[in-house]
Amino acid sequence: MAMSHEEIFGEVQEVLVDALGLDDDEVTEGATLMGDLGAESIDFLDIVFRLEKAFGIKVPREELFPADSLLNNPDYVSNGKITETGLAEFKAKMPHTDFASFQEDPDINRLGDLFTVKSIVNFVEGKLAAA
Amino acid sequence: MRWIWIDKFVEFESGKRAVALKNVSLAEEHLHDHFPGFCVMPECLMIEGMAQTAGILVGEARNFEEKVILAKINKAVFYHYVRPGDTLMLHAQIDSIAPEAAGTSGRIMRGDTLIAEISLMFSHIDQNLAGKEFPEENFVFTDIFRSLIADIARQQAAAESQ
Numbered sequence: 001m002a003m004s005h006e007e008i009f010g011e012v013q014e015v016l017v018d019a020l021g022l023d024d025d026e027v028t029e030g031a032t033l034m035g036d037l038g039a040e041s042i043d044f045l046d047i048v049f050r051l052e053k054a055f056g057i058k059v060p061r062e063e064l065f066p067a068d069s070l071l072n073n074p075d076y077v078s079n080g081k082i083t084e085t086g087l088a089e090f091k092a093k094m095p096h097t098d099f100a101s102f103q104e105d106p107d108i109n110r111l112g113d114l115f116t117v118k119s120i121v122n123f124v125e126g127k128l129a130a131a
Numbered sequence: 132m133r134w135i136w137i138d139k140f141v142e143f144e145s146g147k148r149a150v151a152l153k154n155v156s157l158a159e160e161h162l163h164d165h166f167p168g169f170c171v172m173p174e175c176l177m178i179e180g181m182a183q184t185a186g187i188l189v190g191e192a193r194n195f196e197e198k199v200i201l202a203k204i205n206k207a208v209f210y211h212y213v214r215p216g217d218t219l220m221l222h223a224q225i226d227s228i229a230p231e232a233a234g235t236s237g238r239i240m241r242g243d244t245l246i247a248e249i250s251l252m253f254s255h256i257d258q259n260l261a262g263k264e265f266p267e268e269n270f271v272f273t274d275i276f277r278s279l280i281a282d283i284a285r286q287q288a289a290a291e292s293q
């Protein structure tokens with residue numbers, strides 16, 4: 001039977017609690033991984049490994065957290081901001097992510113804010129629906 | 132000289148699991164001060180021993196082509212003191228491995244007694260840290276590490292031919 005949104009959130013919450021050494025109540029849907037939950041680069045890989053185990057899915061890291069490879073493209077970044085073209089590409093590559101507040105000020109230093117607990121839940125929902 | 136905290140491998144299943152043995156000796160000078168009158172093996176050195184056991188396992192899985200660096204200690208729980216004269220068995224297994232990194236879990240045993248549970252993450256550093264360059268040569272897996280693998284390979288070959 002398909003998992004409900006709440007069930008997926010519960011599993012994701014457990015993954016993040018274990019990977020980042022947090023308390024349950026810190027992992028809210030709106031929390032950002034880096035800013036609010038203190039995740040560092042190696043933690044992203046840890047999270048990917050744990051999601052694969054928890055949900056029995058394959059998670060290519062560049063699908064869930066693609067920013068690194070996109071940032072190296074000069075068409076996508078100009079003066080420390082993501083360009084229109086870049087933003088369209090980010091949206092296409094990260095359909096699980098909410099860009100509403102980011103696009104008001106697409107400063108690359110704010111990219112970290114895109115990686116929220118909710119974006120992971122959405123990503124897993126998409127993967128499970130496609131499976 | 133290399134800082135090394137396992138004596139030999141006793142089991143090795145490529146890409147899956149390994150068991151290393153460590154004999155703790157009063158000839159290790161740091162034990163004289165840790166602590167005077169009550170020598171115990173520092174827990175941080177047990178983590179290092181597990182990092183070497185699991186790190187070699189992870190390195191061998193990719194034919195020592197990657198520079199495997201300890202990136203994160205997910206868990207390290209210790210249940211008993213380890214004293215001079217103890218023989219430890221460090222059991223490590225690969226839980227996940229990807230082009231960029233690997234996750235391992237492990238237990239340290241003294242006979243049937245569980246001494247520690249240690250889970251680690253390793254980074255294949257050339258596949259991470261975009262823009263930073265590292266020396267060509269694999270400075271992680273130097274001769275002494277490779278000799279540990281060569282010894283267990285010889286033992287396994289000898290056992291098979293019997």
